[in-house]
Amino acid sequence: MAATQTLQAGVAASAPILDIKGVCKRFGGVVVADKIDLEIRGGEILGLIGPNGAGKTSLFNLISGVVAADAGSIVLGGQSLLGLPLYRRARVGVARTWQHMRLFGSLTVLENMLVAPSHYPGESLLRLILSPAAVRRAEAELRERAHLILKRMKLDALADANVNDITFGQQKLVGLARALMSNGPVLLLDEPMAGVEGVAYETMRDIVREEAASGRAVCVVEHNVSFIRDLCNSAVFMAQGRILERGDVATLLESKVLAELYFGQ
Numbered sequence: 001m002a003a004t005q006t007l008q009a010g011v012a013a014s015a016p017i018l019d020i021k022g023v024c025k026r027f028g029g030v031v032v033a034d035k036i037d038l039e040i041r042g043g044e045i046l047g048l049i050g051p052n053g054a055g056k057t058s059l060f061n062l063i064s065g066v067v068a069a070d071a072g073s074i075v076l077g078g079q080s081l082l083g084l085p086l087y088r089r090a091r092v093g094v095a096r097t098w099q100h101m102r103l104f105g106s107l108t109v110l111e112n113m114l115v116a117p118s119h120y121p122g123e124s125l126l127r128l129i130l131s132p133a134a135v136r137r138a139e140a141e142l143r144e145r146a147h148l149i150l151k152r153m154k155l156d157a158l159a160d161a162n163v164n165d166i167t168f169g170q171q172k173l174v175g176l177a178r179a180l181m182s183n184g185p186v187l188l189l190d191e192p193m194a195g196v197e198g199v200a201y202e203t204m205r206d207i208v209r210e211e212a213a214s215g216r217a218v219c220v221v222e223h224n225v226s227f228i229r230d231l232c233n234s235a236v237f238m239a240q241g242r243i244l245e246r247g248d249v250a251t252l253l254e255s256k257v258l259a260e261l262y263f264g265q
């Protein structure tokens with residue numbers, strides 16, 4: 001309870017980190033974003049809920065640069081993201097997880113994390129040739145960061161395990177761990193709790209709370225309503241590419257519009 005109050009105080013005090021205005025996107029006849037306006041502040045954990053096909057993942061794709069918007073603006077900390085490809089948006093601070101985890105099955109837990117950093121020093125051939133010591137140092141720092149994240153997730157003993165040999169809940173945590181290799185201000189989590197139970201559920205919830213408390217703006221797409229209740233300070237309800245309602249979680253989950261469109265009541 002105290003943690004929630006602290007987060008909400010932080011939210012009220014800060015300016016939006018991510019500011020989305022009038023964003024539109026259609027694929028042929030399918031409208032996935034219809035004049036979307038959305039602000040997310042540092043410290044906030046915003047739930048994004050809505051029926052299948054509402055456009056939730058598409059909104060993440062528009063923010064992270066998987067697809068380009070037809071119209072509107074997406075501004076991160078004062079900088080427009082429009083026109084920037086996926087990797088540049090990751091560099092300026094958009095970190096995300098994927099609904100289907102996209103882990104590399106032939107790699108270990110640690111290796112999966114080391115392919116993720118938004119600034120990987122060894123990728124520049126010139127740097128590799130001119131300053132190999134600096135590249136080695138930077139790589140050691142990335143490894144250390146990865147180990148620290150795994151430790152927070154109580155997964156450090158599995159660093160060298162193949163990702164195919166760990167449980168589904170642990171794989172979901174690795175997906176989050178990989179996103180946390182970027183310490184940018186925005187964290188987009190696409191169904192982080194689907195199929196996650198027990199210790200992995202609690203770890204996921206605690207880490208997401210900690211990330212928000214450190215000032216990140218977190219947005220979570222989730223069908224698991226109890227997770228939204230457990231975690232988020234506010235939520236938006238989307239359907240057919242539109243944001244229909246926004247509010248605190250308890251009020252939103254009791255909304256008639258949501259009950260009719262989401263639960264079919």
Ligand SMILES: Nc1ncnc2c1ncn2[C@@H]1O[C@H](COP(=O)(O)OP(=O)(O)OP(=O)(O)O)[C@@H](O)[C@H]1O
Pocket residue numbers: 027030032050051052053054055056057058059
């Ligand atoms: N690249 C694409 N090309 C064509 N249609 C697409 C594309 N991406 C998404 N769509 C369509 O846009 C609609 C919204 O999809 P989206 O995945 O954003 O919904 P969602 O709210 O995340 O749904 P779910 O909860 O089932 O994951 C769907 O009808 C989907 O088929």
